[in-house]
Amino acid sequence: MNILLINPPLVGIKNDIYGSIPFIPAGITYIASYLQSKGHKVDIADLYGEDPQAIHTFNGKYLIHGLNPEVLKHDFTLRKYDVVGISIHSVAGHSIGKRIIDIIKVEVPSLPVMVGGSHPTVAYKEFLDTGADFVILGEGEETTLDVLNVIQGRKRIEELDGIAYKGDVIPKSKFIDNLDELPFPAVDLIKLENYWNLFYSHGPVNGKYLFIISSRGCPYNCSFCTTPNIWQRNWRYRSAKNVVDEIEARVKRYNVTDFHFQDDGFATNKKRVLEICKELINRKLNIRWKLPAGVKAETLDEETLLWMKKSGFDYISVSPETGSRRVAKLMNKPVDYSHFETVLKTCIKNNITTQACFILGFPGEDEVDIRETRDLIKLYARLGVDEIAIYIMTPLPGASVFKAFNYKEDYESLSFSPVWRIDYGQLSFIRKKLYFTYFFYKIIFHPFKIIRHVKNVFSGRFETKMEMTLYRIFKVYMNRF
DSSP states (O other): OEEEEEEOOEEEETTOTTOOOOOOOSHHHHHHHHHHHTTOEEEEEETTTTSTTOEEEETTTEEEESOOGGGGGTTSOGGGOSEEEEEOOSGGGHHHHHHHHHHHHHHOTTSOEEEESHHHHHSHHHHHHHTOSEEEOSSOHHHHHHHHHHHTTSSOGGGOSSEEETTEEEOOOOOOSOGGGSOOOOGGGSOHHHHHTTTOOSSOOSSOOEEEOOEEOOSOOOTTOSHHHHHTTOOEEOOHHHHHHHHHHHHHHHOOOEEEEOOSSTTSSHHHHHHHHHHHHHHTOOOEEEETTOOOGGGOOHHHHHHHHHTTEEEEEEEEEOSOHHHHHHTTOOOOHHHHHHHHHHHHHTTOEEEEEEEEOOTTOOHHHHHHHHHHHHHHHHHTOSEEEEEEOOOOTTSTTGGGGTOOSOGGGOSSSOTTSTTHHHHHHHHHHHHHHHHHHHHHHOHHHHHHHHHHHHHTOOSSHHHHHHHHHHHHHHHTO
């Protein structure tokens, strides 16, 4: 079959300086390569990556970064395709995803439309009501192929796993056990140069970079996260050889030497992490690699970190989330603060750039809890942690804490700046005070790091997300004029 897969543009709220996180799409390129391996012809319409610096207004209060979906009416011959699939990674893509469905169904009413991604998995009803014929729930490769077989009359839809359609919903119960059997993502179907020329992504970049997903799922059950719902705490991993085979293939084809691991639970298996490090060293690939999506600090120890550093590891993001043990318990995320400190000290000692992330405004948090978070931030600043990120709690559909907010606004307002919260002004002020505390202590104890941050921003050689974000905000602002 001839298939078009669509990656929507990024959507953000006007005047939200934090915006949306740009990244090379992983899920849709995995689906593409899997379908290609089964004999199907696949094209990708990457509406963000085709022109990531273009900016348009959408629905009055949102900004689109990338191509306006209206180009699907003119620039893509929809009638030549047998099926269209839309990948919606996050809640921010809700309305734009629905608009894409509308466009397709007006242009070619008979064209089957599939929708997949983490957000449609928990909001499938709205996409079906808009006109989607199928919503893929969770892990998508095998179910997407099964849908094509249904369309071709080779299979009955009732036989599928993890699918929502207008007649029924069949929950996800089966996952791919051997991830090594999957072909590498078809990144050749997107314009990588457009992403590289941005000079910003999820993790700090210095030229060409690519993502690696070495495992899927997460064994933990944090109440603010959607992963336990989507992946059912089912953690599976690729072998070290398979992971490094992909890295080596990218080095040879694209001359990429910077790799961003986007796993939810990268270090869950220590033995595998050490095998990946040793395989990288043995092949003498001389790459840099990062964990910008975060890693559970308790899964790391000094031995592992030293091997990681030796193999080219240079950036880590860890998330204590709060300095309060009480709030950590409310989050269903027990935190070993002593171990966090040990991990951060080991990284700093070995010149691994460090980030610590915090959540402010979790239900039940009080002034005492915030003071404990402030004290932890002081400690990290004195230690020499390179950057912190403080997020005001935004509930995501599919996370167990979502119902506690009784949220009734549009999905796109569930952003990094949840201005709909009654206490947003107060939380925003507290966040500024916490950032001030961090930088105050950092200037006192590590003044040369501040100077280095400034130099990196102006030179474009980013070592932290903070440096890169300042550059991105400036660049996006300039593109609007």
